[in-house]
Amino acid sequence: MKKKTSLADIAQSLNVSKTLVSMVLNGRGEENGISKDTREKVIARAKELNYQPNMLARSLRLGKTNTIGLIVSDISNPFFSKIIRAVEDALAEYDYNLIVCSTDEDVEKEGRLIKMLEYKQVDGMIISTSMASETDIRKKIRSGIPFVLIDRYLDNPDNPYVGTDNYLGAYRLTSHLIKNGYKKIVILSHQPTHLSSLKDRKKGYLQALKDHKINPDDRLIIDVPFQNRDRHVFEAMEHLFSEGEPDAVFCLNNSLSLAFLDFCKQKNINIPGRTGLASFDDIDLFRLLPVTVTSVRQEVTEIGKQAVIKLLHEIRKPGSAEEKRVQIPPILHIRESSQKIS
Amino acid sequence: MKKKTSLADIAQSLNVSKTLVSMVLNGRGEENGISKDTREKVIARAKELNYQPNMLARSLRLGKTNTIGLIVSDISNPFFSKIIRAVEDALAEYDYNLIVCSTDEDVEKEGRLIKMLEYKQVDGMIISTSMASETDIRKKIRSGIPFVLIDRYLDNPDNPYVGTDNYLGAYRLTSHLIKNGYKKIVILSHQPTHLSSLKDRKKGYLQALKDHKINPDDRLIIDVPFQNRDRHVFEAMEHLFSEGEPDAVFCLNNSLSLAFLDFCKQKNINIPGRTGLASFDDIDLFRLLPVTVTSVRQEVTEIGKQAVIKLLHEIRKPGSAEEKRVQIPPILHIRESSQKIS
């Protein structure tokens, strides 16, 4: 590893000051009255010595790193990985980079990651939090680094947030099922029930039932833990289908849908013959199955983009946003898995 | 944004030197002969003032950032997002973080990203390169920052590399197809044919044909561009199927398989009735389709883990690894899409 050239090296080799070199290389030579001749010499020498600015030093001095931290539960979940991609692209336009972290829905781990990002002096964070309240998260972010929540919001309505209108999506999807003749609609969700995303989807479901004069049935509301999801879904569904047939199953995210499809495959359960199916989150699989799957597609790219816009806004002038919470309407894809019951 | 407490603040408030505070907080108080009394006072005050070390300053001084750069073509591709997750987890054990970037198979963009990671002084890089030669990549990494290639290797066999044994996977998969009676086997690949991963898969395919005395047919070897992949696959397949029926299609990665399945869905092509199917990369979809898809699964987690081990090795003592190229054997999943031709 050759030692790198620094400003000082260039300055020394030309017998000028570091100040001058710094100004020239930052394109502020002219306005600072550096002669054209000198400017050219500096630029030439910088190239010659293969000068590469050290962003650490620069960031330390300037108090900004042009780096954003992104925390999600699992970067390999397609929902998040697509958001990350959108965030990456949006940030690139403003010359920001991205440090990504997965929490596995572990609040402790999330806390540690937030701290770590603070140490690294990121300029802001985008967080899909597993925490239950804003107080918890503020306890970690003591420095006041700006952050934007995605996917899940917290109790404080002034927290910048971008996500899907989960209530709306679930309401529409459930209404659609009901209109198609389904009555006993199972809702398959996750256990830490404090997540706003899942809560709102459940609310949408319940409201749709209510509006269509269907009484909710607690036995049709299933919450499985995050860990060992597949096994839990299998057991819960096995139990449910042995007790009596539901009309349809509404899975609240892509992982649950996958687990449920696995169950159907193993148990040879025919969709929509034996049970209807609808899912929150749309994945490739759904349009490729021979019986395509009805779903609500979240606008992941839009969520990523807007989160970035909001965050950069917060970084520039904190707290000045007009609209704190942005809820993007999802898109309903009606397919074959929820065909009309004859 | 409250101003942060620095070492100096703690030092001043206790009337001791920064040196002392630094030593104590780094756990080197005792060995440097700081009295227990003072040590406790420092630690207490640090807590009281909510001291958070500034990693920028630390990194600048120490010459290491504990940050790794990861470059892939698209972080939202499930193959890569799973590798990223594995890399993240493996790095976490050594207290490293991850900056991720997507290149979209664009060599220019990759060059810019490498430069940027250098500026940020990452301690090392893990790269799934789109470049064609080691010279190209070395031209960018002028600083000599250690890097490990994944998924695709380059001409220099001394470059640390971790990937799948693509030749082996393709050879086995093709042999399997041949043994099941398939003869006219289409291979669906991508156009920039310099990628070692795709080249090796093709080699494995050709060798399998040869070993089974089948003459390769150029019309069955299809290379589509990365951009507008889906459209190109559709057109190429439409043309191919109109000319005469192939026996089977071997897709060289998950994206091509998805595009091909889309085509079959639209054209109502029955698998394996009308054409057999096998795929490199295994995705959830394949085991959930009613006709499950035969595939070669890459050990993504293992690739991520080993890449990290190799990189940390390079960082500690460059060039000392026993084995430069690690090729991990993939796992063949024989399913229904490649059933025996009767």
Add this chain to the structure above:
DNA sequence: ACAAATTTCTAAATCGAATTAGTTTTTAGC
């Protein structure tokens, strides 16, 4: 030719931590 104005450039401080090469203080020995 000399002051004033303009052009061109620079020394030194700063960001926050780590570290080298000490110095000061205390204790021990006799």
Add this chain to the structure above:
DNA sequence: GCTAAAAACTAATTCGATTTAGAAATTTGT
């Protein structure tokens, strides 16, 4: 009570860039 040794602590430099405040050199005006 004095010295040597041990214990406890610190000043100053460094990493590499930016910036403030100002100095030196040149040009202009009369």
